[in-house]
Amino acid sequence: LPLLVGALFATYYHLLVAPAPSYYQSLFLSLGSNDTAAAHLRALTVRPHLAGTEANALAADHVVSTLSSLSFPTRVTPYEVLLSYPVGRSLSLSAPGRDATAFALVQDTYPGDPYAAASAEVVPTFLAYAASGSAAAEVVYANYGRREDYAYLASRGVNVTGKVALARYGKVYRGDIVKNARDAGAAAAVIFTDPKDYTPGKAFPDGPWMPPTGVQVGSTFKGVGDPTTPMWASSEGCERVSVAKAMSTHDMPGIPALPVSGRDGEEILRLVGGDVAPEDWQGGDGAPVYRLGPGPAVLNLTYTGNETIATIQNVISVIEGKEEPDRYVILGNHRDAWTFGAADPNSGTAALLELAQRLSKLQNKGWRPRRTIILCNWDAEEYGLIGSTEWVEENRAMLTSRTVAYLNVDVGVSGSGVDASATPQLDELLKQASKKVQNPDNGTESLYDLWMASDSSLIGRLGGGGSDYSAFVQHIGIPSVDMAIGSGYAVYHSLYDDFTWMEKYGDPMFRRHVAVASIWGLVALRLSDEEILPFNYSSYATELEVTCPLELSPIPTFSELSIFSQ
Ligand SMILES: [Zn+2]
Structure with missing residues (x-):
């Protein structure tokens, strides 16, 4: 009861x-x-x-x-x-008849920034999993770094092989920007934040937009999950592929690469010659005329990462x-x-x-x-x-x-x-x-x-x-x-x-x-x-x-079935 x-x-x-x-x-x-x-x-x-x-x-x-x-x-x-952390980075710009200038590669704090002290702990600007190495070569401007941008460069007779590709953020994943540069034969890639796209108004702290030295950091890995345990869990004591092997797959960028600020990107483009780039490849108000290259600007890039x-x-x-x-x-x-x-x-x-x-x-x-x-x-x-x-x-x-x-x-x-x-x-x-x-x-x-x-x-x-x-x-x-x-x-x-x-x-x-x-x-x-x-x-x-319309084709007649007519 x-x-x-x-x-x-x-x-x-x-x-x-x-x-x-x-x-x-x-x-x-x-x-x-x-x-x-x-x-x-x-x-x-x-x-x-x-x-x-x-x-x-x-x-x-x-x-x-x-x-x-x-x-x-x-x-x-x-x-x-x-994971991947930067150990060493350097980037300098030169051109025939000009002294080389080294970029600081630092994002500036501003007067009164309450996070100025803490910002010393911010990781230096880098692209995670980029290959360690150096390149010193003429610059080619590659717009948003899409495949069609490289196809356009090829159609204009601009050879990217062995060059440093300079592309801007905004249309495709940064891992694809670097991969497309590598596929086009580039020795290294540099990605900049174009003020045209990221600073159309007042920059932070006076407005919401990206400051002149602001840099978009990020990963260039195109896969998902731990690269040393593809498709299985990184549980304790599990089997792993070696770091060298994980770093050499097609999901990794495979070439050295660095991200730079809008200000640095424009400074590089001021020294790039060659044909004037198309209208939709150009920058915003106050930007130099963007040209395709190659050269005479030369970038000397070194990147050392720690994959650990x-x-x-x-x-x-x-x-x-x-x-x-x-x-x-x-x-x-x-x-x-x-x-x-x-x-x-x-x-x-x-x-x-x-x-x-x-x-x-x-x-x-x-x-x-x-x-x-x-x-x-x-x-x-x-x-x-x-x-x-x-x-x-x-x-x-x-x-x-x-x-x-x-x-x-x-x-x-x-x-x-x-x-x-x-x-x-x-x-x-x-x-x-x-x-x-x-x-x-x-x-x-x-x-x-x-x-x-x-x-x-x-x-x-x-x-x-x-x-x-x-x-x-x-x-x-x-x-x-x-x-x-x-x-x-x-x-x-x-x-x-x-x-x-x-x-x-x-x-x-x-x-x-x-x-x-x-x-x-x-x-x-x-x-x-x-x-x-x-x-x-x-x-x-x-x-x-x-998204998947069914193509309903008529059922073939017996004689149309090629398997029987052979
Ligand atoms: Zn997020």
């Missing part, structure tokens, strides 16, 4: 007393705190925190202690992986589901940054922690998710999605069978507008959720209104390797989402991606941080708590019809 009473009570409690999922969803949305998000961002970005450094381990401590204090079981999952096995740390926190604990809704964001990482990626980390604090408050009001929610804070994303890829590789079988969805936020906030991508069965859920979240820039509108007014009002797809959703979508086929407020910003991967930039230009009220946490958490709550998963496969069918 006590069992029967207990069972009846449980049933009635469930039917009559326990609030519906929508109750907790509304409560979650009402609990957003911009002060909390700002405090986390400030704490996470106090020092530059590149993967494999002590500062990034301290940032991991902040994430662990925050999540543990909410009583969510939290642990660090470390991996030993191949380093320890990275993913932080994994679990909120166990009550009814379906073995079904996972996974939220992920990376923590490692090239510099201070205020936008990329810690606006997302701050949103994750603010969201976790709201979930803890729901838990105090009696909420328990139906399915398990896992919060992941990845490491070494910047080098090639390494932390998330190794974790998926290590847990492939379990994640494949148990994961309901993976929800990624990388750069959570970089400006205004909404930028969202998804696998199509989640399109409808994303739209519905955005209608419930307030537009952070306009209190009478929804995030959906802001989204529809954005440049990127369409839902993007997740075919590329842009962030940590890659292993989930492309290796194990998990329904996934990638979300951001703002799309692209000029100080990306430079010294200036710091808290001051975010506070002045990216999100002065930190309401955009709250908005990204709100939509992220709401999508997670709907996937974790609703009895019927809110997937919509008719949008999947529509997407397939659009």
Whole structure:
């Protein structure tokens, strides 16, 4: 009898007393705190925190202690992986009849910069995994460094073989810029940040745009995961390919390369002669006339990198589901940054922690998710999605069978507008959720209104390797989402991606941080708590019809089947 009473009570409690999922969803949305998000961002970005450094381990401590204090079981999952650091760099410019001038290769701080002292810890400007070596050769200007740019150079009779290719950022992945230079025969590559694209207005700290000495740092690895354990996990004692072998694959740039500032790029182009480059290869106002070369400018480049096995740390926190604990809704964001990482990626980390604090408050009001929610804070994303890829590789079988969805936020906030991508069965859920979240820039509108007014009002797809959703979508086929407020910003991967930039230009009220946490958490709550998963496969069918139209050809007649006529 006590069992029967207990069972009846449980049933009635469930039917009559326990609030519906929508109750907790509304409560979650009402609990957003911009002060909390700002405090986390400030704490996470106090020092530059590149993967494999002590500062990034301290940032991991902040994430662990925050999540543990909410009583969510939290642990660090470390991996030993191949990272890349600069040891020596030099670049000098000369031309016949001119003395060589050496570039400083330093990003300047500004008077009153509160991060001036900490910026001494910023990694020198470099391109991770570039080959160590030297080149001294004439310069060829290669526009955005795309294959079509090299095809154009060839059509104009400009020979790139043995030369230093100078290309600008902005159209293709920097790993492809260097690879295309190598494929064209270049001995080395230099990539600059053209003020035309990155400084069309006032530069930081007087405006949001890239300062004259600002440099975009980044990886040139075209693969994903630890290069010494391709397709398997870097677990303790595992088999590895040698560093030399990992560095010689086609996913590595294979030639020395360096990134330079807009100011240095223009100084080089002032000395490049040859035919005038086409109109759409030119710079902005005040720029010299860009010419194709080769020469007479000569660049003398030396780069020495240290490719070394380093320890990275993913932080994994679990909120166990009550009814379906073995079904996972996974939220992920990376923590490692090239510099201070205020936008990329810690606006997302701050949103994750603010969201976790709201979930803890729901838990105090009696909420328990139906399915398990896992919060992941990845490491070494910047080098090639390494932390998330190794974790998926290590847990492939379990994640494949148990994961309901993976929800990624990388750069959570970089400006205004909404930028969202998804696998199509989640399109409808994303739209519905955005209608419930307030537009952070306009209190009478929804995030959906802001989204529809954005440049990127369409839902993007997740075919590329842009962030940590890659292993989930492309290796194990998990329904996934990638979300951001703002799309692209000029100080990306430079010294200036710091808290001051975010506070002045990216999100002065930190309401955009709250908005990204709100939509992220709401999508997670709907996937974790609703009895019927809110997937919509008719949008999947529509997407397939659009992107993979079936060519229905008539069935061949017997005599047309060549196999029988031979
Ligand atoms: Zn990122």
